[in-house]
Amino acid sequence: xxxxxxxxxxxxxxxxxxxxxxxxxxxxxxxxxxxxxxxxxxxxxxxxxxxxxxxxxxxxxxxxxxxxxxxxxxxxxxxxxxxxxxxxxxxxxxxxxxxxxxxxxxxxxxxxxxxxxxxxxxxxxxxxxxxxxxxxxxxxxxxxxxxxxxxxxxxxxxxxxxxxxxxxxxxxxxxxxxxxxxxxxxxxxxxx
Numbered sequence: 001x002x003x004x005x006x007x008x009x010x011x012x013x014x015x016x017x018x019x020x021x022x023x024x025x026x027x028x029x030x031x032x033x034x035x036x037x038x039x040x041x042x043x044x045x046x047x048x049x050x051x052x053x054x055x056x057x058x059x060x061x062x063x064x065x066x067x068x069x070x071x072x073x074x075x076x077x078x079x080x081x082x083x084x085x086x087x088x089x090x091x092x093x094x095x096x097x098x099x100x101x102x103x104x105x106x107x108x109x110x111x112x113x114x115x116x117x118x119x120x121x122x123x124x125x126x127x128x129x130x131x132x133x134x135x136x137x138x139x140x141x142x143x144x145x146x147x148x149x150x151x152x153x154x155x156x157x158x159x160x161x162x163x164x165x166x167x168x169x170x171x172x173x174x175x176x177x178x179x180x181x182x183x184x185x186x187x188x189x190x191x192x
Contacts, residue, residue: 033178036099037171040083051160054085060157063165068152072173076100077108078153079170081115092116102182111146115154118146122155 004016044055052060062079070078077100084095093116101109118134125131137143 029179033171033175036080036083036178037167037174039086040080041167042086043082051158054082056164057157058082059164059167059170060159060162061153062170063162064157065153066165066170073104073108073177075170076173076177077104077112078149079174081112081149081154102184103177103180107142107145110140110142111149114146115150118150119154121147121150 002019004012004019006012006016040058041055043058044053047053050057058079058081061081062075065075065078080100081096082092083099084092088095093113097109097113100112104112114134114137117137120129120133121131123131124133134143134147137146
């Protein structure tokens with residue numbers, strides 16, 4: 001495998017950075033989806049007090065979205081909406097949204113980015129918090145879309161006996177989404 005000549009980035013040449021860009025593009029094409037699906041699969045196991053684990057929760061969410069006629073982008077977003085939970089439980093919505101951001105519309109990104117706060121409508125009041133915290137976004141063009149996402153594909157996806165589709169049925173959609181060109185193809189987004 002060819003490598004750059006520098007050990008400090010300041011010493012790099014255009015050829016070095018071209019090599020890095022090619023290697024990263026190749027790695028993304030061959031491994032990104034597998035890493036994302038692996039992170040999703042890592043959510044299987046602990047129930048954390050719920051009726052189902054977070055992996056099954058995400059599968060239920062995607063199953064409901066698909067069966068409700070959502071486009072593939074929203075189905076994949078539903079599948080991955082909590083993928084940040086294992087590594088960033090306090091800001092999992094932002095993590096999931098930023099994983100999706102280069103490949104989805106602004107609307108889909110916004111829904112996933114804000115679903116954690118909007119989901120609070122269903123339980124914040126039980127924890128002494130403001131269940132209407134999402135009202136800070138009232139008037140935003142995608143407020144109703146995010147509220148609907150939480151109602152239809154999140155708060156109701158903890159059923160033990162739900163007729164949930166298998167991950168393998170969603171995998172082609174995930175691979176298709178992450179094979180798209182990034183909406184942000186600037187060099188700094190691919191090199192660092």
